[in-house]
Amino acid sequence: MNTVSSYPPIKVGILGLGTVGGGVTRVLARNASEISRRAGRDILITHAAARNLDSTTANTTGIKLTQEGLEVVDDPEVSIIIELMGGYEPARSLVLRALANGKHVVTANKALIANHGNEIFAAARDAGMMVGFEAAVAGGIPIIKAIREGLAGNHLEWVMGIINGTANFILSEMRGKGRNFPDVLAEAQKLGYAEADPTLDIEGIDAAHKLTILASIAFGIPLQFDKVYIEGISRITRDDVANATKLGYRIKHLGIARRDEHGVQLRVHPTLIPQRQLLAHVNGVMNAVLVKGDAVGQNLFYGAGAGAEPTASAVVADIIDVVRTLTTDPENRVPHLAFQPDALSDLPVVPMDEIETACYLRLLALDRPGVLADITRILADCGIGIEAFMQKEAPATASVVPVVLLTNPVKEQRMNQAIAALEALDSIRAPVMRIRLDYLESD
Template identity: 50%
Template sequence: MNEAIKVGVIGLGTVGQGVLRLLKDNADEITRRVGRPLRVTYASVRDPNKPRDCDLSGVTTVADPMQIARDADVDLIVEAIGGISPARELIETAVGRGISVVTANKALIAEDGNRIFDAARQTGASVAFEAAVAGGIPVIKAVREGLAGNRVERLAGIINGTCNYILTQMQEKGTSFDEALRDAQRLGYAEADPTFDIEGMDSAHKLTILASIAFGVPLDYASVSVEGITKVTPQDIQIAQVFGYRIKLLGIAKRHATGVELCVHPTLVSEKAMIAKVDGVLNSVVVHGNAVGEVGFYGRGAGGDATASAVVADLCDLARTLGVDARHAVPPLAFQPEAVQPLPVMAMADVPSAFYLRLLVADEPGVLSKLTTILAAHDISVEAILQREPHGEDDATVALITSVIPQHRFDHALTEMRALPFVREDAARLRVEKFE
């Protein structure tokens, strides 16, 4: 009964090594929780001679990860190589022989999760993925299980530490986007090619997973509207602060009468909101349920140890129910498979929001009057407005925040404003999100 549960780890990068360290360092606590020890017996490594920060004694290392997925004598498998392929094929091979898998692979779950869960269901295996969203924060389990008695109405999250670090540096030090990005790369918070993070795709993968669990809809990454942070300027951050806001890259999912809103974009958030106070590389997710109201989760969203914490938590869950048909366990997307049904995803033009607008205009009489006249003609009220001193001899900055309106109405007004002869540059436009 106390025989060790054998674990195979595919990939010994930062996360894989973190899993081995955690299983060793906390072995006694884990055994007390599970009832049996968890022991890594197989691991795949591309370079067997590369030094690693983990104890590999008693671990059989192989070069071909498919040996573990297809043949190894293991009870559970951790996929820690990332990417779509060959991770998908490895997981499908493992679950095909009834071996449950833990993964931190948000891209794979967001883009191919429906297919993978179907494959696992055929054999009664599980695919657990707590670490795929917000690293060490147990938000998947909280939404899927802790809020099971609620109808989730909306959620929003800072779910990319790289972007949050860059925006924090721009806020606190007044640095440009490029300077803050270079600093993030120097510290190892951003990749050499940061496109996946700064253009919002990483956040969109994570939002896809959260929305599916919250609303009981199929994973649908392609339907997420995505906008990154590359166009956010120090001037926008400074003006937002004058208005009482901070700028954060948020992933947002909301129910509306006509469908669901799924979007990732830089957002003005009131400085009084808890999520506005989450800085640096930290993550936060806020969820609103119809019974519980608003609940928040906060912590380390990335890093080897934080991610390993979530992976090992999943291993513990699977180890406790080893041998139990997963078709009788908590469904991966919270709802019973036959009850996971698509909802219409709203076009962003129809999504209601308040908007922040910044314009560079000629410094001449009547500018504000003409701008507000156009807004009024489109039934848009202004909640806050300011005009800053001229940048040169002739130009000034006008910034305002509107009431909540459908985006298409704001876009029509903006088209008219851009055509005015005194508007010098294309507008900076950001959404404004209200929290309780």
């Protein structure tokens, strides 16, 4: 260990030695000398808890091991607790106890922060402690730091991002190789990109956890996971992906937080992005977050959104940050949600019905005269204009033909009415597929 300072080492306890925990031990050991040269002191993991101590890939040299998280959290030698267990309990109780014990916390647990962050940050404030959660959003990309500190001079207008690598991998493969959703999902599971139960990733819940956090630090609002509109990618077909390409777009699964005149929009859904946008070229398991500030304009942050070492990169950065502010009085530290806790805003979350987006619609229509007239009449009755129209040659044997439309921007509620009316037609086979378009300002 190459100590460059007279400061004593900082002792760290770790809860969870799974994939990310293993990554943290390896990165801290491998880069010990550079990390000391940056932080001005050594950072040592001295105590770790894991359910299964035999199966870990962690570098456990010099670390006291236990199966009991409480032992680590109550260890008087440890100044910082790294929570990498995942899930709500016992993670929540251990984090709260660590704070009450006068220990700082670093966590990668997005579900915990999105759902219990308000409680945890209040407890941290009472105790004068810090909770670092850079690793909870977009893995190794320092997006929390960028928004909370790097763009702190801005009035932020919106944040949107590809914040689930599994969903982005699936959509990228569907596009690149013309494959269908179930095939690619099976492959993603084989490659270890998707869990045995992929619901959290493909139904947008994981992305909604991250969006909840991004929205809070961008706009200075409390964490409100339960108000996020959530739609996953499991209904997207190979044809949708190919149609989008033909129309000059890519389908990406986005988390979007945007201010409008009514409050804050919080939504996660598949989105058509114009091909010329940089965000459209983010492929595979990579993540990217685009932030719009009134002064800075658009900033994009791109990198690996998951994986042992990218996530460890964020955890270690948080540890160094905590170490640096140990002697700062708590009032002058960066506030957890970017804004001072007594200066959070009560901006309302806009109901999805009130949000206006353009839409891609794919309908399966019976191949008979008058169908198109029916479709266009229903849309016109709802005040919906058509921006583009695409009808595929039907195979000679088919009785239905796919009809694809791009509409002009329209309120969700009105589009829902139009879709219900379309699905009520005898000549349309339900369900109608709808994918929203988000026009980013020109790049």
